[in-house]
Amino acid sequence: MSDKVRHYTNDAIDVTYDSLRCIHAEECVKGLPSVFDSARRPWILPSGANAEAIAAVITKCPSGALHFTRFDGGAPEEPSEPATIVPTPCGPLYVRGRIQLQSADGRAVIEETRLALCRCGKSGNKPFCDNSHLGVGFDDPGNLGRVNGGRG
Numbered sequence: 001m002s003d004k005v006r007h008y009t010n011d012a013i014d015v016t017y018d019s020l021r022c023i024h025a026e027e028c029v030k031g032l033p034s035v036f037d038s039a040r041r042p043w044i045l046p047s048g049a050n051a052e053a054i055a056a057v058i059t060k061c062p063s064g065a066l067h068f069t070r071f072d073g074g075a076p077e078e079p080s081e082p083a084t085i086v087p088t089p090c091g092p093l094y095v096r097g098r099i100q101l102q103s104a105d106g107r108a109v110i111e112e113t114r115l116a117l118c119r120c121g122k123s124g125n126k127p128f129c130d131n132s133h134l135g136v137g138f139d140d141p142g143n144l145g146r147v148n149g150g151r152g
Contacts, residue, residue: 004018005017008042012051013051013074017066019065020125021063023092023129025061027057054068061114062092062114063129080097083096089142090142093115093119099112117129119140120133
């Protein structure tokens, strides 16, 4: 997570938001507008729903910009099994699962459950998507080429 992470907390849940990772997919706003409302300040109100509903919506965030910690005894987020990588039409790669992003020298940079990785090459926050594809005319339907059943 970046140093831009903000916390929104009540007795049941702590919601963290990393603005540098957000690609405005709006899964949160569409999923639970009583909690997530980008026109309001603060834009996240954990008192707007129960912790279970908030956690369920947060796990739909494709970029990993939103995370939660439960204080009410509820379950933490479990990584998707198996891990998946899905190219989105004209957008990023959505990665889900038990992910360890490593630097070129093999050092672990982040351990994560959800990432949106740049495919257009123009992100100012590589390897993460920052929606630069929207302004550069990136046009790739996300179709996969030849697939060898998982073998190179």
